[in-house]
Amino acid sequence: MSGHSGSSESRPKLKFLKPSDDDATWEQDKPDVDPINATTFVYNPYYSLSLDQQKKKLPIYQNRDHIIYLLEKYQTLVLVGETGSGKTTQVPQYLAEAGWASDGTMIGVTQPRRVAATSLASRVADEMGAILGDEVGYAIRFDEKFSPTRTKVKYLTEGLLIREMLGDPLLRQYSVIMLDEVHERTVNSDILMGLLRKILKKRKNLKLIISSATMDAEEIQRFFNLRDKKSSKSSSDDTSVILSVSGRSYPIEICYAVDPVPDYVKDAVKTVMKIHETEGKGDILVFLTGQEEVDNAITLLQQHTQNLSDTNKKAMELLPLPMYGSLPARDQLRVFQHTPKGARKVVVATNIAETSITISGIVYVIDCGFVKMRWFNPDTFTDSLVVVPISKASAEQRAGRGGRTAPGKVYRLYPEPEYEKLDPQSPPEIQRCDLSFAVLQLKVLGIDNIVRFNFPSPPPAQNLVSAVEVLFALGALDRSGGLTSPLGERMAEFPLPPCYSKMLLVSGDFGCSDEITTIAAMLQVENVFQLPFGQAAIRARIVKRKFEVEEGDLITLLNVYTSFVKSGRTKHFCSQNFLNFKRLKRADEMKKQMVKMLRRFEIPLESCKGNLEPIMKCIASGFFPNAVYLHHSGYYRTVRGDLVVYPHPTSVLYALPQPQYLLFSEIIHLSQIYIRDLTVVKPEWLEELAPHFYKKRTEHFH
DNA sequence: GAGCACTGC
Structure with missing residues (x-):
């Protein structure tokens, strides 16, 4: 298109x-x-009438006993209800009161967003008259409040539950899992559904509640119906059931x-x-x-x-x-x-x-x-x-x-x-995004054959193949598609896209982990440069030049961060330089997390003290799949796919003489295909760092 | 010389 x-x-x-x-x-x-x-x-x-008729096909929600009865009979309960029906706040309380979180187990409720997890936890704690973090708690990245022994209801983000499987593959600390807002169909909720289907087969005492606002419930119910169709013809042996909850809107x-x-x-x-x-x-x-x-x-x-x-x-x-x-x-x-x-x-x-x-x-x-x-x-x-x-x-x-x-x-x-x-x-x-991070996560959870994994909605095979190819090129997967040790295993533990985690993990070899953690953190936050209007816009552009270098945008971001730290991380420095204080602070946080993770892999924090070459080589080790070369026509073309691309006008390299090779961190198809966050690279580095990926492609360049 | 919805680990 x-x-x-x-x-x-x-x-x-x-x-x-x-x-x-x-x-x-x-x-x-x-x-x-x-x-x-x-x-x-x-x-x-006729609108409301037809909606009511649809609902009549489904059993009607009556009271808490009904839910508990169904959960005793079935392993999976698909709960359909509009927002405002109170299912997210009430159902976990019913279950906790009825003793479903006993013997130190918990009821886990997932949310797609962090704010939802924390605000729901504090609301439910209020309703139950409990202290947040005691009976009711939450867990999101960078922040958690729960007690492993006392917490009965735990609200957490979807991504975090996937990560908990790394240490607890069968999720034994939970007696009930409730996936909320499943109608949004995030990558994480789809992956969780696939993984939980496997877990349910192994843990018959685990109960699953899928909560969705829309009417595609039958499809989900079928996905979780683990009745053996050969040995049992009767639907009374179904392991999943649908329940509709009436809203109050x-x-x-x-x-x-x-x-x-x-x-x-x-x-x-x-x-x-x-x-x-x-x-x-x-x-x-x-x-x-x-x-x-x-x-x-x-x-x-x-x-x-x-x-x-x-x-x-x-x-x-x-x-x-x-x-x-x-x-x-x-x-x-x-x-x-x-x-x-x-x-x-x-x-x-x-x-x-x-x-x-x-x-x-x-x-x-x-x-x-x-x-x-x-x-x-x-x-x-x-x-x-x-x-x-x-x-x-x-x-x-x-x-x-x-x-x-x-x-x-x-x-x-x-x-x-x-x-x-x-x-x-x-x-x-999951059917329309880059899957390289998702594939890495599935591999580390022991899913060897990604193509045969039971996704609720299988992604296009080509997207999976493309993800596996990149992971192989980065050295995370071996020829047979297995996770490499230690690189692949470690990359899977990083909560970052594979190009970033690869760059971070090899930064020790280049002696520049200090600079690389900064660059990775700065790329994770949104644009730190403020865009004022009118006269201020011109001043902002002049001020930005102080940080700009011909090596590219990533080194420019490094300069911004270094100056920010030197200034004592002040708001004043940011407003003087048209920088976003909040985002820089967040980058600071993220850097700390990355340094911590590297330390766990015994990669020390080292600086190459102003020598840019190791930094740029390290960037190339992660981002070599994103190389572009200057075609004789005067335009850049991608190494993968040979597409004509344009440096984004916000890049520091936009107005400078064009280097022969560049690496990009982001590519997006708008009126033209733009590449952003660029770094200059030498072709011999590409051949040195990724020969298998690069060599065969260089012949037709010139 | 552009302009890009929204999350999350």
Whole structure:
């Protein structure tokens, strides 16, 4: 798929259809809604009815005894329920009270995100009248509060539970595992499902609860049904069962655009204004796909608000607020502030508001119907960010962001027939991402044949092959696909992508572990350079030059960190140099962790004291699969895949004379294929450090 | 001279 240039015209679009004749009668039934210029909505009164009918097929949740009864009878319970049903907070308490966490075992509840694990633990501890860390605890990376002897309910991140299997392969410290928010289908939740299926066969006394907000429960139930189909014909021998939990959310009215909308940013803004003029109290949440769209919508809304206050004195003020991941923390907090009396908040957000954050007081939701998604292409070894239609599950989730405190209303900027054509679920992440880290994790957990591993949704074979190839080139796997010792085993223990862990583990050999831990840490945090507007932007660029070196971006980052430490890690230094203090502090933390891990492998902290060559060779030992060479056409091409790529304009090497060979840390397919975080490399180093990978490829370069 | 959704170990 070709990239998009950022203008909405070139984006892939839903094929909107004109309403057919059949729909004409339906259209007449619509309540009297004035056309909002191009966008008109119809109310679909059948929505809630059809959802109820679906639910009738499933057993209905009654009380705690019902759950306990089912868990005694079945090994796996698939719990379907909307958010707000209290399953995440209540069910573990039921089980703890009923004595399921006895003999020093625990009930483990996984979450995809760190904040969820910690905040749920403290909430449940409150509800149980316990001290956090005693009966109820949590564990996330860098932070844990639980007692191995007294804790009965432990909330933890998915990734951490996988790591616990390294020391406790059958998870014997748990009597019940509850995987929560499984409908999000993160790589980790899919890996956990595959691994837990194996564990359940070996530990008949382990109970599993899979908790999901959507209706793909049957598929999961079948995956965990371990009944031997040959010896047992009766479904009464099933080992898994579905239970539906009713939610407590308010009804949500669904409106669809009658006609396809030509420009969903403009139409979202029009819809906001229409709601503001005709509808009652309540804040508005708008879903768009990216930062640029959000900023454009905010600008348009500000213009409209200006016009409003100029022409007619509106009783209610409109307060547009942007929300996306790279927004400074201070601005992000504004969306959580209480809406002033007599005002209406409009939060224009990316997908961050679909699951990661919850804003209270939202009544109206406007959904553009698209999402930006990362997609790994094993042919080119590139990641792309593509705008694709959302799934039905996403549409429901977005709609549900309103109606949490009062009846809600959602405006979908697409006709209803388009909704019907959406996929029920988005493809799980494991089917569309780089799997090299996941494969390494599975190998160290004893999964020798990755291709035959029972994934709930198998990833494309090519993605697995591509991951195995890179791991072999890095020396983590041997010819037969086994983990090498000690390099491969150690790499699997690092919570980092394989290129990074390889670089760190060989840094001792180059005598530069001090510098390499810094570089790895700086690459882990988000961009430390602040991007101010206007005059300040020019000053920021000049200041940045102090740190820049012709060896590339990684050494530049090293300079930034070294100066930061020399200054005494002060906020003042950061604001003077247009650097992000919080991110540098986080890099500092990460470096400490990496130094600690290296010490465990008896790799001492050493500095090569200003000699750059060992550092650059060490970088090359990890990142050689990401080499590009200068083609005679004047453009860079990748060694793997021979793709034409462009250094990103933020790179220090962008404006400098082009070196013959470069290494990149990141490649992304946008309007063009950009490579970022670059380091100059000598071709003879590549041949020396990775001859098997490199030699056969050098002939056709010149 | 670009501009990239979101997590996590």
